[in-house]
Amino acid sequence: MVAEIFQRFVQASPVAVMVRATWENAVAAPALDKLLMQTVEQPYTRPRLFSTVGEVRTTVVLRQEKSIPAAC
Numbered sequence: 001m002v003a004e005i006f007q008r009f010v011q012a013s014p015v016a017v018m019v020r021a022t023w024e025n026a027v028a029a030p031a032l033d034k035l036l037m038q039t040v041e042q043p044y045t046r047p048r049l050f051s052t053v054g055e056v057r058t059t060v061v062l063r064q065e066k067s068i069p070a071a072c
Contacts, residue, residue: 027054 010017029051056071065071 027051027058029055 029049032051032054033049056068059065059071060068
């Protein structure tokens, strides 16, 4: 079922599907967390991962959610 729906998206707008896949891989959670740990001067010890903050902000920027509190 999911494969059929995905195929419709690929056929209707292949560029959008490729951009979305590239974006998801470019800003994958482990990569963001590793980048943060390599660049910060002091260790990031808060309970929320840096990648989680990025994901929440991305949903607001892409207008999937109206605000950051709504996305949380």
